[in-house]
Amino acid sequence: MVASTMSGAALFGCMSAWLLGGLVFEAIVCLRQWRHLAAALRSPSQQRLLRYGQRRALFQWLAGFERVARIAFWLATGALAGLYAALQAYGGVGVLLFAVVFAALDQLLCEIRLWARWWCVDRAAGMSTSTVGAVAGDSARRLMINSMLAVPACLWILWPFAVAPFGWAWPASGVLMIAGIAFLFWARPNLIAPLFERFSPLAPGELRRRLDAMMQRCGTRLEQVLVVDTSRRSRGANAYFTGLGRSKRVVLSDTLIAHLSAAELEAVMAHELGHYRCGHLQRFYASQALLLFGGYLAIGMAVAWADLAVAPTVLAVAAYLMLPALGWPLQAWQSARRRRYEYEADAYAAEHAQPGALISALEKLLANNLTAPTMDRWYAAVFATHPPGAARLARLRAIDG
Ligand SMILES: [Zn+2]
Numbered sequence: 001m002v003a004s005t006m007s008g009a010a011l012f013g014c015m016s017a018w019l020l021g022g023l024v025f026e027a028i029v030c031l032r033q034w035r036h037l038a039a040a041l042r043s044p045s046q047q048r049l050l051r052y053g054q055r056r057a058l059f060q061w062l063a064g065f066e067r068v069a070r071i072a073f074w075l076a077t078g079a080l081a082g083l084y085a086a087l088q089a090y091g092g093v094g095v096l097l098f099a100v101v102f103a104a105l106d107q108l109l110c111e112i113r114l115w116a117r118w119w120c121v122d123r124a125a126g127m128s129t130s131t132v133g134a135v136a137g138d139s140a141r142r143l144m145i146n147s148m149l150a151v152p153a154c155l156w157i158l159w160p161f162a163v164a165p166f167g168w169a170w171p172a173s174g175v176l177m178i179a180g181i182a183f184l185f186w187a188r189p190n191l192i193a194p195l196f197e198r199f200s201p202l203a204p205g206e207l208r209r210r211l212d213a214m215m216q217r218c219g220t221r222l223e224q225v226l227v228v229d230t231s232r233r234s235r236g237a238n239a240y241f242t243g244l245g246r247s248k249r250v251v252l253s254d255t256l257i258a259h260l261s262a263a264e265l266e267a268v269m270a271h272e273l274g275h276y277r278c279g280h281l282q283r284f285y286a287s288q289a290l291l292l293f294g295g296y297l298a299i300g301m302a303v304a305w306a307d308l309a310v311a312p313t314v315l316a317v318a319a320y321l322m323l324p325a326l327g328w329p330l331q332a333w334q335s336a337r338r339r340r341y342e343y344e345a346d347a348y349a350a351e352h353a354q355p356g357a358l359i360s361a362l363e364k365l366l367a368n369n370l371t372a373p374t375m376d377r378w379y380a381a382v383f384a385t386h387p388p389g390a391a392r393l394a395r396l397r398a399i400d401g
Pocket of ligand 1 (some may be wrong): 271272275342345
């Protein structure tokens with residue numbers, strides 16, 4: 001978008017100041033975490049934990065920097081408008097080609113941070129078990145998936161502009177965007193994740209029997225309890241609940257199964273069932289969709305107010321780039337919700353499994369995943385999707401008596 005009018009220049013100035021303000025704020029917060037860890041982890045045996053935690057804080061900031069840098073590259077330099085102008089001469093095919101080239105180049109820009117994070121954080125701390133070839137394979141798959149999704153996404157979101165004027169077509173395309181995100185929410189566990197990792201049903205046996213009995217006690221029956229081959233990429237251990245309707249599932253990493261006892265796995269599984277029973281996933285994504293829709297409307301209104309002459313295709317791509325970056329003050333609110341969900345899932349697990357087993361599972365996970373037990377207050381408030389380990393353990397011990 002090139003600011004061609006006075007109000008366009010004002011809009012551009014306000015947006016730049018807003019984004020830079022966010023980067024400065026996040027830099028202060030991440031620096032606080034860096035210093036908090038340096039003060040909290042002083043003994044020689046904690047140096048690996050310290051380095052890993054500090055680098056993660058640095059890359060937390062770099063993720064925000066990357067969002068702003070991509071906006072600067074595509075919008076401030078006029079690269080996006082230039083690419084569109086060059087390809088739209090070829091008509092409808094040219095517009096689709098524009099979407100594909102943008103998606104591929106933008107993903108390439110994202111890969112820089114992903115590679116640096118793998119090299120400087122996960123590999124340096126000994127947490128990664130990936131080879132350079134495997135990481136390159138993941139990059140290639142992401143590039144391919146993004147480029148392939150660009151064409152249907154473009155057709156889907158731009159469709160209203162073919163039949164209605166901007167004032168109606170923009171909100172309608174916002175509704176279609178939300179529907180598209182809902183589709184991705186279904187597609188991610190079912191179609192996309194299996195391209196990166198291998199999922200297999202938990203084999204029959206002692207563990208399967210215990211988990212089935214526990215689900216029965218909870219009055220819940222999940223169709224799928226899957227094991228994912230995380231060990232091919234990472235030493236980290238993890239479990240999560242995902243999917244809707246018949247595709248809902250709990251996924252346990254093979255590293256988790258290798259490190260925890262059956263009672264501990266049962267407690268972790270009860271925690272994941274807690275997320276399911278409390279409807280956390282739906283609640284979180286519903287609020288996320290509302291926020292995105294509101295932001296999308298606001299961008300359309302701002303462009304109409306500034307009287308900018310922007311093709312809907314370019315504006316939709318600009319909105320895709322800007323929405324995650326413009327919403328930086330909402331991050332703390334979203335993180336707080338997610339931490340509350342974790343406490344709710346912990347309380348559910350303590351009720352339906354042994355609280356002591358969840359405590360020892362959590363202790364093992366913190367150690368295995370190189371997670372420092374404490375965090376800076378501000379950093380936790382803004383970025384932590386899980387409460388600091390020490391706080392979670394203290395609550396569970398209070399329940400356990
Ligand atoms: Zn959880």
